[in-house]
Amino acid sequence: MRDDAIRLLLVEDDDGDALLVREHLEDAGLTVDLDWVRTLDEAVARLDVDCVLLDLGLPDAVGLPALERLLAAGAPAVVVLTGLAGTEVGLRALAAGAQDYLVKGEVDGETLGRSVRYAIQRRRLDLTDRELYRSLVRAEETNRLERALLPKPMVSDAGLDVRVGYRAGRDGLLGGDFYDVVERPDGTVLALVGDVCGHGPDEAALGATLRTAWRTLVIAGTPAGEIFGLLERVLASERHRPEVFTTAAMLAVAPDRESADLYLAGHPVPFLLDPSAELLPTGHRGRALGIPVTGGWEPARLHLGPRWRVLLYTDGLLEATIGDGRERLGKAGLCAVVDEVQRATEPAVTTSSDDQAAAQDGTDLVHRVLARVREIHGGDLVDDAAVVLVGWGG
Structure with a gap:
């Protein structure tokens, strides 16, 4: 594994879809270290990665509850893979905390590569913003306590x-x-x-x-x-x-x-x-x-x-x-x-x-x-x- 490789976790129970994801990643020219699991239970135990590609139709979890459980377990950037066309499911996934969503039949190498890179950056910015907010809150609390003490x-x-x-x-x-x-x-x-x-x-x-x-x-x-x-x-x-x-x-x-x-x-x-x-x-x-x-x-x-x-x-x-x-x-x-x-x-x-x-x-x-x-x-x-x-x- 190269030091600059993106660590990806693919959560997908369909062999054909998993193969397509691998091909798209090769087409995108991304240097990745790909880990593939078939169930959400397996995914929860392997979240030490940069990004998760999550199918919403798994043997042990279906729909947004799968995403919510993954995020609650401390998942990093998450890109949702859905087989449903239209925007409703994707928007709900974004509202729940995913960084992006992709419709399986509409994905190609360029789209997948861009989505993964952007998702990782968005997640990093989110974490930076949250830490900055916490830092500002701590500073304000310290100032308040300092005035009182x-x-x-x-x-x-x-x-x-x-x-x-x-x-x-x-x-x-x-x-x-x-x-x-x-x-x-x-x-x-x-x-x-x-x-x-x-x-x-x-x-x-x-x-x-x-x-x-x-x-x-x-x-x-x-x-x-x-x-x-x-x-x-x-x-x-x-x-x-x-x-x-x-x-x-x-x-x-x-x-x-x-x-x-x-x-x-x-x-x-x-x-x-x-x-x-x-x-x-x-x-x-x-x-x-x-x-x-x-x-x-x-x-x-x-x-x-x-x-x-x-x-x-x-x-x-x-x-x-x-x-x-x-x-x-x-x-x-x-x-x-x-x-x-x-x-x-x-x-x-x-x-x-x-x-x-x-x-x-x-x-x-x-x-x-x-x-x-x-x-x-x-x-x-x-x-x-x-x-x-x-x-x-x-």
Whole structure:
């Protein structure tokens, strides 16, 4: 068999008609690898071809049901061979999914060759169009989920520095990580990062739902201490499996900006960057949302002082591996990365004022941390990673 040969499957129970098809293919000058079967049952098991020539009068199937069964089995391009003159049967075959139809008594080599070539091309175009459509649908769904999962922080206090960053996992699709930052009318600022267990479209949709519910609760003025309990109720009603849970960390910064309450629901402890990175002190670790055990979410009161920066993150950063090994970066490794990035972004004496401003930019720090972790990992992270930086005092 030549590499450029067209692989044809002829489904025909009449020896004379099968012989005519062979002669027509020779007359057409097509290079083909022809496989001939007499029944639809045989054909269904041999569909690894480029095109099927299908007779509608077979021992085990007659008429359009034969075509429908063949297409349902995953047939490629199909050219229907019918002994009936007129257009009704052929048009019905085209409507059912065939690429072309031929009347047996009116076929010659040129007609058959052209029909086979065109049918294969039409099928390829159909598959390309369908894949393009699926790709557009996926892109639109990803954009919709991205808007829901990764919103623009709603903060009006110009003195508060709020920076966010997100990096999708290895497949490039959004997972269940989410974040948000909202300032209330009284000046309180709440920042959130969360992570739905698992990775995929269901987790992303659930993360988007939880993030939207969280913002709604914050805007509605729900006391910070009640938010996780209500969010858990949303989780329980929206998750697709009862074992799905969510971890979250929430920082509620007081209007005076010198203190904050930290709520943890089974989530990694955020870092205080003052000036080197260290885990925030907390004696209150609540359970993950959706875990059927007792216990709530008591806040840890933080006295931050006049100048501070807090970094919240999801565990996609902690789970990064170091090079080709199996050792994970972990909290100590991430702490070292943050310190390394902070030192690298400290303005040098000889830099211009613009360079200094860029070096001190929190966005630069957030995205450099994400980039550095990816570099240590040796490529795209296995899991999503979301980062929120909240700072005060310049």
